[in-house]
Amino acid sequence: MLKNVSSISNKKYVPPHYATKSFPIAEKKSLKKEFILQPEAFPALTGLSQPTSHPILSFAQAAQTTKETKTVKETELLLPGWLYLRRKNGKIEYKSGPTNPQRYPSLETAEEADNRLSRLLLKYRLAREQYVRDNDVLHLGDYSEYYNIKTLQEQFDDEDLVMLKTEYEYRSSDSSDTE
Numbered sequence: 001m002l003k004n005v006s007s008i009s010n011k012k013y014v015p016p017h018y019a020t021k022s023f024p025i026a027e028k029k030s031l032k033k034e035f036i037l038q039p040e041a042f043p044a045l046t047g048l049s050q051p052t053s054h055p056i057l058s059f060a061q062a063a064q065t066t067k068e069t070k071t072v073k074e075t076e077l078l079l080p081g082w083l084y085l086r087r088k089n090g091k092i093e094y095k096s097g098p099t100n101p102q103r104y105p106s107l108e109t110a111e112e113a114d115n116r117l118s119r120l121l122l123k124y125r126l127a128r129e130q131y132v133r134d135n136d137v138l139h140l141g142d143y144s145e146y147y148n149i150k151t152l153q154e155q156f157d158d159e160d161l162v163m164l165k166t167e168y169e170y171r172s173s174d175s176s177d178t179e
Contacts, residue, residue: 078095078096078098079097080098080099081097081099082097083096084096084097126152126153126156129152130151130152130153133146133151133152
């Protein structure tokens with residue numbers, strides 16, 4: 001009996017798929033490597049740069065494109081309201097951008113910018129508060145204090161309508177009183 005145990009322990013483990021010959025072992029084949037050169041996939045470098053008499057030594061020089069530069073007036077480069085300083089030939093030059101707001105209607109006054117910022121902040125505050133209300137309704141259902149009430153946007157729209165009606169009634173009453 002000891003003899004059988006020692007003979008079994010000397011054998012190496014053989015995986016089941018190698019032990020039985022009923023399943024054929026797949027032969028390993030190398031992958032087919034095919035490469036077809038397509039000229040349209042690679043841009044030609046000959047048309048990108050100007051012909052030179054000296055040979056091109058690097059890829060960076062070969063791929064360098066020559067751009068046509070438009071002549072731009074210096075006044076077009078100056079932004080409205082900016083002051084440009086530079087030193088040229090030992091002297092300091094001052095150039096200021098245009099200040100005529102009619103030429104640049106996109107420039108907004110400080111009051112317009114403030115109003116735009118106020119509207120934007122109000123929009124985001126409403127969205128954040130509405131998000132909190134929606135989550136409350138989602139988690140609590142009909143136990144929420146916001147269940148079945150109008151959204152904040154609808155409430156603001158209703159208030160705007162009331163304000164417009166009162167303003168219209170006020171103006172119409174003023175015009176009838178003066179006649």
